[in-house]
Every structure is written in structure tokens, then in C-alpha cells.
Amino acid sequence: MDRASIAAVRRPFERAIAEQTLPGAVIGAATGTRVLFREALGFRQVRPDSLPMTVDTRFDLASLTKVVATTSIFFRLLERGEVRLDDLVSSFLGGGFGTLRLRHLLTHTSGFPAWLDLGAVGPNRDQRLAAIRGARRLSAPGERVLYSDLNFIALGYILEGIAGQGLDQVFVREVQDPLQLSAMRFLPPPDDGEFAATEADPATGRPWLGVVHDENARSAGGVSGHAGLFGTLDDLLRFGQALLNGGVGPRGRWLSAATVDRLLRAETAGVPGELRALGYQKPFPLSSAGDLMSPRAIGHTGFTGTSLWIDFEYGVSMVALTNRVHFGREINAPLRLRPIFHNVVLAHLDDL
Numbered sequence: 001m002d003r004a005s006i007a008a009v010r011r012p013f014e015r016a017i018a019e020q021t022l023p024g025a026v027i028g029a030a031t032g033t034r035v036l037f038r039e040a041l042g043f044r045q046v047r048p049d050s051l052p053m054t055v056d057t058r059f060d061l062a063s064l065t066k067v068v069a070t071t072s073i074f075f076r077l078l079e080r081g082e083v084r085l086d087d088l089v090s091s092f093l094g095g096g097f098g099t100l101r102l103r104h105l106l107t108h109t110s111g112f113p114a115w116l117d118l119g120a121v122g123p124n125r126d127q128r129l130a131a132i133r134g135a136r137r138l139s140a141p142g143e144r145v146l147y148s149d150l151n152f153i154a155l156g157y158i159l160e161g162i163a164g165q166g167l168d169q170v171f172v173r174e175v176q177d178p179l180q181l182s183a184m185r186f187l188p189p190p191d192d193g194e195f196a197a198t199e200a201d202p203a204t205g206r207p208w209l210g211v212v213h214d215e216n217a218r219s220a221g222g223v224s225g226h227a228g229l230f231g232t233l234d235d236l237l238r239f240g241q242a243l244l245n246g247g248v249g250p251r252g253r254w255l256s257a258a259t260v261d262r263l264l265r266a267e268t269a270g271v272p273g274e275l276r277a278l279g280y281q282k283p284f285p286l287s288s289a290g291d292l293m294s295p296r297a298i299g300h301t302g303f304t305g306t307s308l309w310i311d312f313e314y315g316v317s318m319v320a321l322t323n324r325v326h327f328g329r330e331i332n333a334p335l336r337l338r339p340i341f342h343n344v345v346l347a348h349l350d351d352l
Contacts, residue, residue: 002351006037009348012340013322017042021333022305024053024196025322029345029352030237031315032244036352038233044323045197045207058183058230059196059321060213062302065229066152068184068239069171071106071279073159075259076174082162085278092158096133102158104141105151106278107267111137112150119219125157128220145273149216149226156225168223179242179249184231186223195230196323198304207326213304227302233319240310240317264296264312290339292346305334309342318345 009027016022024042028035038055045051061068077083089097089105104110112135121131132150139146156167163170168186176184183193188210197207212218214227222228242248243263247255268276275284280298283289288301289309299309305324310317320341322334345352 002348005348005351006039008344009037009341009352010039010041012337012344013041013320016333016337021324021327021331022337023323023326025320026053026055026057026059026233027320027341028055028233028237029316029318030241030244032241035237036316036349038237044194045209046326047197047200047207051194053196054194056183056193056232056234057196057321058188058193058210058232059306059323060198060208060302060304061184061229061231061236061306061321062214062227062304063149064231064236064300064302064306064308065217065227066225067279067300067308068231068236069167069175069186069229070152070156070159070225071263072255073163073167073170073174074102074106074155074279075255075263077159077162079256079259083158089154089158092161093129093133093154098141100141102155103267103278105155107276108145108147108151108273109142109268109271110148110151111139111141111143111146112148113138114146114148116150116216118153118216121219123220129154129157142271145268145271145276147274149214152226153216153220153224159225166223167225168228171229175239178251178254179238180251181231181235181238184229184235186228186230188230196321197326198323199325199328213325233321236308236319236321237317240308240319243310244312244315244317263298266295288335288338288342290342290346292343301334301338307334307338311346314346314349316345316349318342 013025028038040053040055044053085103089100195209198213217224217227246257275282283293294313296313297311301307305322
């Protein structure tokens with residue numbers, strides 16, 4: 001491993017930490033067969049106590065839940081013939097969804113608004129679905145890409161109905177156990193390792209540790225299709241390796257090669273808005289992918305400051321986990337750091 005290359009990868013994060021626009025970060029990359037590097041920088045918590053970041057710090061993965069959990073579960077069920085992309089949402093959730101299909105949820109082309117305050121509705125599934133059903137559509141299905149948590153909240157409820165279990169239980173069976181993601185879970189116990197601190201709880205003034213940051217996931221009890229998953233760098237690298245290996249994990253075949261191939265496909269080419277695959281983003285101008293990512297890449301980010309990108313052309317998965325919301329929602333250093341991180345990793349790939 002070339003020290004100059006590792007220093008180049010670390011440098012942008014070290015600068016952000018020194019400038020106090022970021023508390024800390026855990027970064028890493030892996031091919032299908034080996035981990036290239038694992039680095040911890042800065043602090044997992046600075047308020048009220050200063051605690052150093054470690055490579056096994058557990059992060060609130062935020063919207064990485066959408067791809068690691070919900071999209072993965074969807075395709076596991078699709079491969080068993082229990083669901084199809086063109087199934088109508090109303091077939092699972094009842095009337096009021098018109099011609100909306102599951103593919104529209106997965107590609108954020110449903111027309112739903114970006115957000116609703118479901119905390120005001122409460123934790124009841126039927127009441128939350130009624131609020132989503134009644135939301136004013138901003139476009140017709142398939143007409144426009146508009147990123148919305150509502151898509152994956154609804155999809156999570158659909159998957160729970162098909163499986164007959166809570167999404168946290170389905171995740172264990174369909175993703176965590178097959179890939180041996182030992183530290184990745186919904187609702188982690190409070191003594192389950194060291195957590196990266198997010199925002200302060202208004203009730204106590206202390207940062208949330210192991211409590212989901214997203215309000216709509218928190219008001220649902222911590223388990224949702226759009227957010228709620230916690231995990232570590234090693235978990236995400238192992239997840240990326242399974243995809244790079246054509247769907248084969250540590251316990252053998254997890255997803256079919258056909259499914260992995262389909263996940264790489266751009267689904268919204270020609271549709272106004274960002275370029276998306278099923279569940280995942282694709283590289284496009286101003287995305288977090290950066291300037292060197294190949295078209296054969298997929299990825300996603302999380303509001304708390306997390307990201308995962310997998311480039312199949314160059315055979316590498318890249319993970320950057322930060323706890324940027326510990327400093328507040330307004331400062332968002334990862335917006336610039338993520339593409340820089342991917343550029344540097346890909347440029348130095350031969351030396352890592």
C-alpha cells in the first residue's frame with residue numbers, strides 16, 4: 001500500500017476536520033477480493049465529550065437504508081416470484097394510488113412530494129399510508145424524477161406485507177445473515193459498540209447515539225423503508241463486495257447475476273431529473289459520484305453524512321461515513337468531499 005496514496009485519500013477529510021466543518025469520518029474501499037484501506041479520522045463525538053473515531057464506529061446510515069435494506073429485500077423477493085417491477089402499488093396497499101407501479105417507487109418517479117411530516121400522524125401504519133395516499137402528486141407516474149422518502153416508506157410497508165414480518169426481521173433474514181453483516185441492524189441496542197453522534201435530542205440536550213436521526217423513521221419506531229439502518233464501514237464494504245462478485249456473498253449465491261446486471265441499468269434516461277437505477281443513483285453531473293466514476297457505477301448517500309458507491313468497471317466499492325449532522329444540518333461538507341474522495345481513490349487505484 002502506497003503511503004502517498006493513502007495520504008491523498010485522507011487529506012480532504014483531515015482538512016474539513018481541522019476547519020471544524022466535519023467532526024470525523026471513517027473511509028474505506030475494497031475490490032471484490034480484498035480491502036484496500038480502512039481509515040478513521042477525527043471524532044465520533046465532540047459535544048459534550050470529545051471521543052475519537054474508530055474504524056468500527058457504528059453510524060446512522062440514513063438513506064443508505066433505501067439500497068442496502070429495502071432495494072436488496074425487494075430483489076430477493078422478486079427472484080422468488082413474489083413481486084414484479086410492474087405490479088401496481090394498489091395491489092398491495094389498496095386503492096387511491098392509481099396507475100402507480102413499484103418501479104415508480106424504486107426510481108423516484110412516482111410524483112410524490114419529497115417529504116411529509118408523518119410524525120404528526122403518529123406510528124400507526126394505516127394512518128401513515130393514508131397520509132401518503134392523500135399527498136398531492138407533483139407529476140404523473142414516470143414523468144419526472146423527484147427524490148422522495150415517501151416512495152421507500154410505502155415500499156417498506158409493501159415488503160412487510162409480502163413477508164408477513166417487520167422490515168427489521170426481514171432484513172436479518174434476507175441481507176444481514178446471508179452477507180454476515182455482524183454490526184448492521186435496525187434498532188441497535190444502546191450497548192452495541194461505539195456510535196457516531198448525530199444531532200442533540202431537544203429533550204435532553206445530549207446527542208443521539210444509536211437512535212435514528214430521521215424524524216419520520218423515528219416516529220415509526222425506528223424501522224422504515226427509507227431510513228433506520230445502522231452499520232459500520234466493514235459491513236458496507238462486505239455488502240459492496242457481494243455485488244462486485246456478481247451477487248455472491250460469504251455464504252454463497254445471494255443475488256443472481258441477472259439481478260446485479262439489472263441494478264446497473266440506468267432506468268430514467270430521458271426523464272427530467274437526476275439519473276437513477278432501481279433504488280440507486282447513477283453518475284450524473286453534480287452527483288456525489290465525482291468526475292472519474294464510470295457509467296457502470298451505482299451509489300447512494302445518506303442525510304447524516306454517509307455514502308456508498310460501487311464502480312463495476314474498475315471493480316471497487318468506496319465508502320465514506322461521516323457524522324456531519326453532529327455540527328447541525330446547515331453545514332454539509334460531504335457535498336464537496338464525496339466526489340473528491342471518489343476522484344482520488346479512482347486515480348490512485350493501482351497503488352492502493
